[in-house]
Amino acid sequence: MNGESSPATDREPADTGGFLRRLRADLADTLTRRGLAIAGTLTALALVLLFYYPVATVFVDAVLVEGTVTLDPLARVLTDPFYVGWVADLVADPVGFVGVVVTDPAAAFAGGLGLVGFTAYQALLSTLASVALGLPGAWVLARFEFPGRRTLRSLTILPFVLPAVMVAVGFVAFFGAGGPLNGLLTALGLPRLGLLYTLPAIVVAHAFYNAPLVTRLTTAAWEGVDARTVETARSLGASPTRAFRDVVLPQLLPAVLVSATLTFVFTFASFPIVLALGGFQFATVEVWVYKLANDLNYAEAAALATVETALSITLTYLYLRFEARQGGGGRGVRPLDRRPLLPADWTPKATATRLAVLGYALVAALVFLGPLVSMVVASVAGAEGVTLRNYAFLLERQQTGASFQVKPFTAVVNSVGFAVGALLLALPMGVAVAAATTRRFRGRKVVDALAMAPFAVSGIVVGLGLLRGLVFGVEVFGVRLSVGGPVAIVAAHAVAAYPFVTRNVAPALGGLDRRLVESARSLGASRTRALLDVELPLVWPGVVAGAAFAVAISVGEFDSTVVLASGAESYTMPVAVERLLGRRLGPATAMGVVLLVVTSLSFVVVERFGERAGEREREGADTDRDGGAFGR
């Protein structure tokens, strides 16, 4: 290089051609050099426009009434016994309240929990139920070997892609007076259960949704326990029980806590399940925000939504703290041996263990299969046997329905169309955020938190914000900007879906050897070229899995869609199911089955590519080991 040109200009093409050619070359050069920065900026803009601005308008609605700033709506929510129960009495008159507590505790707490308290209470019960139902599942999956174990293990991802509205329909069919649960109880000579529209119905449905999450995370932790640590404890004199308590349990506990916190976050903001199984008499905060918005009481809705969002963000923050403390499973771990499900020797202890597994399997089958099977069965059940009457009803409604009535085929088309639109937005956003946050830089955590915030804010709030902001229109420099409902729905779906793309892509990107990128760069590739040539091809299965998640999230999205869907013309499948559910169970279950089929298709894609990615990683690891130890 001595005496030559500087290294920076060494490789510039000696292009003395036309101005346009140079301009195009410059543009291409800028794109490859600054591509990541450009994608990041566009993503940030999209987030501000489609998420932060709408959510901010909701907060502004809460403190700005008829042009004046006021804390009245917030104060009203926080002191209304309807919302906060006995806490309202405590706030209104602390000294008096303490006096009443001492003299007559029953009277002091007679105000009950209020709406917010009830929301937290049902979330707590749901979390306990989910952990109780999920932990034995982790035990069975991690410690026993049986045909189909791997399939079952991957099925635990199901709750993420099952639309909540469909689960609700399943439980309505399952718990209902004519449903299989009461049929079973009657057959056994037991009294019938009136579970529908009760708290237990909500709790069981939430457990259906979240217990697999507990199972999944705990199984992963259990499989990450190195058998050698247990063997070391045993060789040092610990009994099997003691070794479990001292070595295994401490490694499982963080996973249990993480999944429990996440379950609490989810169930605190759960909407369609509570709406369908509880109705307004068992309303949670989320349901009430929806009701207030429906009644056009925006100020109070906004105030309540602000309180809810504050609580949600706090909970999500706690969850992220927990999750961050969880170390990733160590490499080169030898997992604990799994026992065969059918023991060679039926000792009393082995028999008792297998009976426990069998008992759990029955309960799990009832809870997990019951609702789905009930829904399918109810959709084809008629008084005189199997019938397609309900499906015929859907077709007929499509042709003859009034303008305010659900049009099933339109709903399917809308769902697919919105999903494609949401995917086109969510995929680049998710990949850009993943690429930005896997690199180390100052303020990375802040960027990560800002980008993941949609995780913590309920769909109702986003929908409400988009409705009040972009759909009703905003004035920017005297120009009135407004977007149509369908555009807003696509935006809301993209915001809800892209964190799932990021969550699928980021770990794969982070797991790549940074030296791959460094090699590419020292060979002359810009940062963006290295991403396109090396990183993305290697994490492609993660990208595809993220895309399938995004589609599934969009297809199942209900919360913001129901706020934004202005009429039957923009209903999606979940909204159609919910609308039908209010009137006729049969067509609702038929529509639910249609939703199940569409969702299952995206689930198949997720698992296909997820599994393939896993196999590829494992093969890679094996070759590394061989190549490293024995240079042939």
Place this chain on the structure above:
Amino acid sequence: MTDVHLDGVTKEYAGSTALSELSLHVEDGEFFTLVGPSGCGKTTTLRLLAGFESPTEGRVRFGDDDVAGVPPEDRRVGVVFQNYALFPHMSVAENVAYGLRFSEPPDGQSKAARVADLLDLVDLSGMGEREPDALSGGQQQRVAIARALAPGPHLLLLDEPMSALDARLRERLRVQVKELQSDLGVTTVYVTHDQEEALAVSDRVAVLHDGRLEQVGTPRDVYRRPATRFVAEFVGDNNVFEGEVVDSAVADTGTATPTTAHDTSVSPLETKEVTVRVNGTRFALAAEPAADEAESADARSVSAGDTLTFCVRPEHLRLGTARERGDDSWNRFEATVASAEFLGERTRVHLDWDGTPVTVRLDAFEGEPGDRVTVGFDADATRLLD
């Protein structure tokens, strides 16, 4: 090709200093090795050269050009990593051709011809269509070298490229790498923690320790004339002793003290001997002429009562019974055999000399642990350290 300068380079990571004020000059076409234990800063230096990191202070120059702010893709530097970092989704040929997507082959060849030439150069002709995963570790390493060389880099950086290979293959490959490098004449910076490898392949070696340069020189220099105790103990086996100066004619004449280690104008120790006492035994040490080794530790004055550190290589120690080593020109002490390692063509014997461990390297040894032996060494075989 280019020569490389590091001028007072310091690199700090949040709270810790990886390199402090490192200055080096790698000559054009030189095979230059950075050696040191893990955490010594050698990989940091390499990453600074490649442009993956930038120095906190100081300058990196390629020839006359300061490369501050020049991104890795514009530096014309080839990098070979310890794990080779081959792109697993590309064939061997695609890996080698990758760098040619961004620049034309250096000698006006077609890209395909360049790839074929390089595969031929590293003995992998006909392997172009294979997947990297299907190759052995040694083959993968050669693909990585071919890939790094393809765009005609001005500087080749090798980051512990042998450490994932087994010992026998490592020895064979390092000879090949050295031959390839001298054929191409590409300036090469090689990073390794293996001092034996460093001595075997390098034109010059820099020994790093805790982010500082301990010594730089030819392999022979560094081995024969270690400048510091760290170098003496890190490069090859060594016995390092601390002794008290008891009788030093040198100390008497040492009035004209050099001001710095580099000042060789006055040499108080010239051709003199120092007598020191270690474990109650007196040794005469040769103080080598300081004139031809400006950077050595010898060029300084000592006086009676001072503590002096010196080393003797295990191969310069001789064993015998006391009677056999009656020659007065040798320094002698008696020790007990602790253990012996049979290494094939030689044997390493560990001795216990009144609590001080001593290592001796012999062509053959028939003794048993517990035997008393007399150990002798020539005054000329000793080397004074800082």
